Amino acid sequence: MLSTTRALGVAGSTLLALVLTGCGGVGGDDSPAAGGGGGDDPAKPSGRLTTSGFGLGDEIATTRVDAFKEAYPDVQLKVNEGAFDPQPFLSAVASGNPPDAVYMDREVLGTYAARGALQPLDDCVDESGIALDDFRQPALDQVTLDDALYGVPEFYDIRTLLINTKALDEAGVDIDQVTTEDWDRLSTLQEDLTEESGGKLSRLGVDPKLPEFLPLWAKANGADLVSEDGRTAQLDDPKVVEALEMTTGLIEDAGGWGKVKAFRDGWDFFGEKNQFASDQVGVVPLEDWYLGVLADVSPDVPLATKPFVGRDGEPVTFATGNAWAIPKGAKNPGAACAFIKTLTDKDTWVEAAKAKAAAAEKDKTPYTGTFTGNEAADEVIFGEVLDPSGNQAIDDAVQVVLDEQDSAFTTPASPAASEIKDAWFEAVNQVLAGKASPQEALSAAQDKAQAAIDKAAE
Amino acid sequence: MTVTAHRTGDDRTLPARHQPERPRPRRQSLQARENRWVPVFLAPWIIGFLVFTAGPMVASLVLSFTSYDVISSPEYVGLDNYEQLATDDQALRAMGNTLFYTALHVPLVIVCALGLAMLLQRLGRMSGLFRTLFYLPSMTPPVAIGVLFLLLLNGQTGLINAALSVVGIDGPDWTTDPAWVKPGIVLMSLWSVGTTMVIFFAALQDVPVELQEAAELDGASGWQRFRNVTLPMISGALLFATVINTIASLQLFAEVYTMFFGQQDASVAGDAAQFYVVYLFEQAFKFLHMGYASALAWLLFLVILVITLVQLRLSKRFVYYEGQQ
Numbered sequence: 001m002l003s004t005t006r007a008l009g010v011a012g013s014t015l016l017a018l019v020l021t022g023c024g025g026v027g028g029d030d031s032p033a034a035g036g037g038g039g040d041d042p043a044k045p046s047g048r049l050t051t052s053g054f055g056l057g058d059e060i061a062t063t064r065v066d067a068f069k070e071a072y073p074d075v076q077l078k079v080n081e082g083a084f085d086p087q088p089f090l091s092a093v094a095s096g097n098p099p100d101a102v103y104m105d106r107e108v109l110g111t112y113a114a115r116g117a118l119q120p121l122d123d124c125v126d127e128s129g130i131a132l133d134d135f136r137q138p139a140l141d142q143v144t145l146d147d148a149l150y151g152v153p154e155f156y157d158i159r160t161l162l163i164n165t166k167a168l169d170e171a172g173v174d175i176d177q178v179t180t181e182d183w184d185r186l187s188t189l190q191e192d193l194t195e196e197s198g199g200k201l202s203r204l205g206v207d208p209k210l211p212e213f214l215p216l217w218a219k220a221n222g223a224d225l226v227s228e229d230g231r232t233a234q235l236d237d238p239k240v241v242e243a244l245e246m247t248t249g250l251i252e253d254a255g256g257w258g259k260v261k262a263f264r265d266g267w268d269f270f271g272e273k274n275q276f277a278s279d280q281v282g283v284v285p286l287e288d289w290y291l292g293v294l295a296d297v298s299p300d301v302p303l304a305t306k307p308f309v310g311r312d313g314e315p316v317t318f319a320t321g322n323a324w325a326i327p328k329g330a331k332n333p334g335a336a337c338a339f340i341k342t343l344t345d346k347d348t349w350v351e352a353a354k355a356k357a358a359a360a361e362k363d364k365t366p367y368t369g370t371f372t373g374n375e376a377a378d379e380v381i382f383g384e385v386l387d388p389s390g391n392q393a394i395d396d397a398v399q400v401v402l403d404e405q406d407s408a409f410t411t412p413a414s415p416a417a418s419e420i421k422d423a424w425f426e427a428v429n430q431v432l433a434g435k436a437s438p439q440e441a442l443s444a445a446q447d448k449a450q451a452a453i454d455k456a457a458e
Numbered sequence: 459m460t461v462t463a464h465r466t467g468d469d470r471t472l473p474a475r476h477q478p479e480r481p482r483p484r485r486q487s488l489q490a491r492e493n494r495w496v497p498v499f500l501a502p503w504i505i506g507f508l509v510f511t512a513g514p515m516v517a518s519l520v521l522s523f524t525s526y527d528v529i530s531s532p533e534y535v536g537l538d539n540y541e542q543l544a545t546d547d548q549a550l551r552a553m554g555n556t557l558f559y560t561a562l563h564v565p566l567v568i569v570c571a572l573g574l575a576m577l578l579q580r581l582g583r584m585s586g587l588f589r590t591l592f593y594l595p596s597m598t599p600p601v602a603i604g605v606l607f608l609l610l611l612n613g614q615t616g617l618i619n620a621a622l623s624v625v626g627i628d629g630p631d632w633t634t635d636p637a638w639v640k641p642g643i644v645l646m647s648l649w650s651v652g653t654t655m656v657i658f659f660a661a662l663q664d665v666p667v668e669l670q671e672a673a674e675l676d677g678a679s680g681w682q683r684f685r686n687v688t689l690p691m692i693s694g695a696l697l698f699a700t701v702i703n704t705i706a707s708l709q710l711f712a713e714v715y716t717m718f719f720g721q722q723d724a725s726v727a728g729d730a731a732q733f734y735v736v737y738l739f740e741q742a743f744k745f746l747h748m749g750y751a752s753a754l755a756w757l758l759f760l761v762i763l764v765i766t767l768v769q770l771r772l773s774k775r776f777v778y779y780e781g782q783q
Contacts, residue, residue: 086743090528115746117529199628200614258631262613265633328529418744433636435729452745 045335046074052092053084053103059355060370067351068342075335089327093117098327100336106142106153106323106410107417110230113143113150114415114456118325120148124337134346134376136319138410143323145230145413151323152344156373158317158408159216159285159308160401166302167193167203167282178283180220181309183246190253193282201263204254207284208247211428216285216318217243219409220310225424226449230414231457233449235424236442244438248431257432269293276301287320288371288401295366295394305397307404319408321373349377353385366394371401378405419452515759522752532749539753549754551729552737553761555640559733560707562644567703568696571654578655579662589659593652604716607646608633618645633717639730643714647707654699661695662688693777701769708762711735734758 056062056079069077084104092098104112112118125132132140132149136156143151163178171192178189186206193205208217215225223239226232234240254260267275270293275281277298285308294301307315324340326333342348349372360367366389369382382402388395414420427445430436436444522539524532543549574592578585598606610617611632619629632642665688673683689696710733718731719740738758742751 090743090746094528111746112529115527115529258613258634261634262615262631265608265612266615422740422744433730435636 044074045072045332045338047332047335048076048078049101049332049335049339050078050080050099051101051103051336051339052080052089052099053082054079055081055083059359060352063352063355064343064348067348068339071342072335072338075332075338077339090117093327093329096329098329100326100330100332101339102325102327103322104151104325106139106151106321107421109143109151109323109325110145110413110415110417111456112325113145113148113413117328118150119328119330119333120150121152121326121337121340122149124326124333124340125149125152128337128341130341130344131346131376134374135344136373136375136405136408138319138408139321139323139373142321142410142413143325145415150413151325152340153321153323153373154344155321156319156371156378156405156408157287157289157321158319158371158401158404159213160288160317160397160404161283161306161308162276162286162290162397163283163304163306164276164279164281164302165304166279167205169302171282175304175306178306179309180285181311181313183311186246186250187253189283190250194254196255201255201259203280203282204260204263204284205282206250206254207260207264207281208250209285210247210251210432211425213285213318214240214244214247214424214428215411216308216316217247219316219318220308222310222312224409226412226414226420228412230412230417231453233420233423233446233453235420235427235449236439236446241438241442244428244431244442248428248438251432257434261432270297272297274298274301276303288368291368291394291397291401295368295389295391299366299391299394301393303393303397305393305400307400307407315404315407317404317408319410344372344374346374346377346380349374350380350385353377353381357385357387366391368394368398369402371405375405378402414453415456416449416452419456420449423449423452518752518755521749522756524749526749526752527746528748529746535749539750542750543753543757548729548732549734549737552732552734553757555730555732556708556710556734559640559643559647559710560704562640563647563707564700564703566644567648567651567654568699570648571651571699572658572696574651574655575658575662578659585659589656593656596650596652598649600712601716603646603649604713607642607649607713608717611642611646636730639718643710643717643731646713646717647710654703657695657699658692661692665691690778693773694779697769697773697777701766704765704769705762708758708765709735711739715739 054061056065065077065079068075080099084102089098089102102118109118124130130152135153139153139156140149143149143153161178161180163175165175167173168175168178173189173192177185180186190205193203194201195203195205218225218237218240221239221243223234223237223243225235225240227234251257251260263280267280268278269275274294274297275284276294291305294303308317310316324344326336326340330336349370353370356370357367367386368389369386372378372381382398386398411417423445424442426448427436427438427441430441430444431438435441521532523534523536525535525538526532578588578592581588609615613619613629613631613634616629616632618632622629630638632638632645669687669691670683673687678686714731714733715736719736734754735758738751738754741747741754
């Protein structure tokens with residue numbers, strides 16, 4: 001038999017282990033040793049600073065974090081790496097132990113702001129002197145709810161039209177004929193460029209990138225999915241219905257959703273045998289960061305780039321990105337504010353871009369620039385830091401993306417952003433699955449989205 | 459028993475069998491001392507159960523009567539969440555998908571696992587190696603299984619359709635055709651058949667050889683021996699496997715979420731892949747409807763409870779336990 005002391009020790013250790021295993025997650029450390037609170041002088045933050053949702057994946061991230069550490073040596077920074085995960089974040093906020101700064105998709109920020117999970121940053125901006133005028137206005141609109149700023153944007157990913165010139169040559173199609181202005185022409189392009197082999201797709205002529213790019217096609221047709229203030233869903237707007245009819249028609253022309261999706265899922269998207277290198281796609285709108293992937297893994301692909309244009313012939317593109325925010329109950333908001341200012345500041349971005357360019361040069365891969373969301377930073381990066389790579393296709397593509405920056409739009413901040421997106425995603429999927437017509441699916445989505453907005457506003 | 463005659467005068471006058479029985483101090487003392495430690499050693503489990511299972515269950519029951527977005531304080535809304543649940547088509551579809559999957563998955567996994575276990579039993583010394591080989595896939599993390607089968611089931615480039623084409627079958631679009639999504643998920647679920655197979659293998663080892671031999675001597679065919687000897691003798695294991703596989707099927711989440719909801723182009727399979735726990739998770743953590751999600755969770759709990767009770771009730775007719783009269 002165990003002695004009394006040993007038995008108590010075993011039981012005590014087990015209980016202690018139980019308690020300890022409950023620790024972890026994304027929250028800050030609220031022990032006295034953690035030093036939360038940030039010191040007495042707001043201009044000189046100190047103590048411990050925790051972040052969540054951010055990763056130190058490349059020079060763009062590490063250089064900016066190093067700049068903060070150098071500027072604020074009294075702050076003990078802990079970066080909890082990994083993508084934003086709502087589950088641990090919400091648990092941390094609910095338990096009063098949130099991270100001091102959180103990094104999330106701008107599209108969902110409104111949902112958390114409306115529910116009081118995030119602090120307004122207006123005081124932070126005023127006190128720390130964040131130069132909001134430097135930022136691109138659509139990005140700021142995306143993080144502004146009821147006239148209060150809840151996030152500081154970073155990155156500005158826009159969609160541009162990538163074209164496989166080899167496919168055009170084989171089909172005898174002139175690149176001037178490739179445009180999103182003429183929707184009838186897109187259908188013809190689909191027919192000309194799509195190829196099958198043994199009853200299976202071997203090349204998808206035009207990929208409209210459904211469901212996720214519906215807002216872009218709707219905008220190209222002159223419609224927004226949500227009103228400017230984010231309070232009214234407009235999913236059943238006839239122009240949205242028309243955009244969905246046209247894009248799902250393109251999918252049908254290529255053999256139907258099952259075939260197209262299965263074919264797309266088989267692409268080596270980030271690898272050397274990607275869909276351009278393997279001649280598996282003709283024309284597709286894609287995020288600008290994909291140019292960096294192509295430049296890295298297959299710089300010699302037969303590529304051309306054109307701006308995405310609306311039916312009025314004017315360039316139009318859809319911008320997304322991330323934002324830094326300070327959660328409710330953050331223990332060191334002063335340090336978090338200083339951190340956000342440093343990371344999104346023009347000079348920090350420029351230093352990060354220089355580091356990235358140097359790393360690319362060392363690896364002998366082209367650097368395609370960084371679209372930061374900070375217009376002032378972009379001007380320096382693309383004006384002074386970025387040198388032509390010598391790869392004409394990549395350099396031309398970068399210029400196209402740069403020219404498109406001013407024609408970008410964003411989805412407005414909404415307290416029901418997740419529900420709205422879920423509603424139109426479901427509508428597109430219903431149509432693609434052949435279960436509903438575009439009109440029926442979008443009418444149902446409209447009701448669902450508006451009900452969610454109304455409920456969130458209660 | 460030894461009686462000491464000189465302790466008291468009265469003792470001496472009584473025959474030994476009328477003497478009050480004296481306690482056996484050493485043995486009972488040891489047992490009593492050990493008993494005192496029982497609650498101590500049970501405490502970790504009891505505390506764990508109360509804190510991590512019973513507590514959250516009670517909390518979710520309370521939350522199911524509230525409107526709660528995790529951040530603001532919960533507001534009592536009575537039966538609103540349950541009323542909403544009764545008219546929620548998506549929840550109904552998700553429950554339908556889940557029950558359909560369960561009805562396909564459980565019988566299939568039982569048949570496959572039993573078949574494999576019987577094959578292994580015939581392998582003799584090699585059975586240990588193959589038992590390990592068949593069990594290894596069960597150790598794959600669910601997320602990895604989801605990603606793996608997204609590739610294997612691809613209608614255009616997947617290995618499964620490539621194998622079917624060898625025998626002249628033009629395979630379906632398992633991951634995109636709504637009619638084939640659930641059968642594809644059932645196919646994926648067989649990846650982890652090894653766990654159930656190990657249970658059956660252990661049960662088969664316990665079937666008395668003499669019973670089989672006696673049946674054989676009486677002229678019973680292979681099927682008759684399986685039907686009348688093997689199945690009754692492993693019926694306890696069959697019941698256990700049926701119950702745990704049913705519960706696991708009704709709670710299926712990680713693999714399906716990874717396959718169809720983990721990326722930006724979520725739910726590409728439409729409603730076909732909308733399983734109940736996936737819907738519950740989305741309500742809780744995507745839309746922050748924690749009160750409604752709690753109501754969904756309690757409905758699932760009740761469904762599982764009812765199905766399990768029915769299974770246990772029916773088992774009384776079919777399950778044989780050794781030692782029973």
